[in-house]
Amino acid sequence: MNFFDRLHDRIVTVDSVVSVGLDADLSRIPDHLLDYDLPRWAFNRRIIDATHEHAAAFKPNAAFYEDPDGWAALEETIAYAHGKGVPVLLDAKRADIGNTTRKYAEILERADAITVNPYMGRDSLQPFLANEEAGVFVLCRTSNPGGADLQDLELETGEPLYERVAALADLWNENDNVGLVVGATKPEELEELREQVPDLPFLVPGVGAQGGDAEAAVEYGLAGGVGLINSSRGIIFAGEDAGEAFANVSGQAAKRLKKRLNQYRE
């Protein structure tokens, strides 16, 4: 079954478009978990237990797992999320020359979807795009201030580069498996892009710690009700001062975000 069909079913089941970002920063994990063999896994397991009923997806960012223990923690995390019936989107922003990107794409044997970087062009994304079962979210207009440096550059046609990326992603969507990454900190661009590519679901990061626009994220991020609005630190570290009750606080934060976003869903 296609990723976006699976995501649609999950969104309906939990009545939520919340993506819970599992950015398990070791320096912020509660002290009482640091003696575990894999503290990031111990942390994620508790966060998953507390938030899964509000989660349309979990989104670990690969940056927080790129060491031997990290990969082990990530494997356990993905398997556990799947056991709860929740799809996993790995935020890895991958792409490279063909030989390398084929290896990168093997991660889709584990994760259900991935973020990719379009800068190297179509051939660098081909193994991801060819995977009919997986979701492929192409970075388009990112949430960070420096996203403007390249993404807003005006092309000879007068369009900004991010709009060309959206047009290309639409062309690349032969398997109905492509979405865009568009930050909630960019509400005007969200609106423009939704008009430009009405059928592509968006992954919208930036509604939590980055202070993005939750209403615009929902209004423009969803295509036919399908899309993901992500918060990472705003959920997983909401209970940073709560000691052993940290995961309960995260569960409440995920529920609150779900309710807030649902106000804007049709």
Ligand SMILES: O=c1ccn([C@@H]2O[C@H](COP(=O)(O)O)[C@@H](O)[C@H]2O)c(=O)[nH]1
């Ligand atoms: O444009 C982008 C693309 C990716 N991200 C990632 O999303 C989360 C956001 O974390 P918060 O703690 O909710 O700010 C994180 O993994 C980023 O690397 C993004 O923020 N913006």
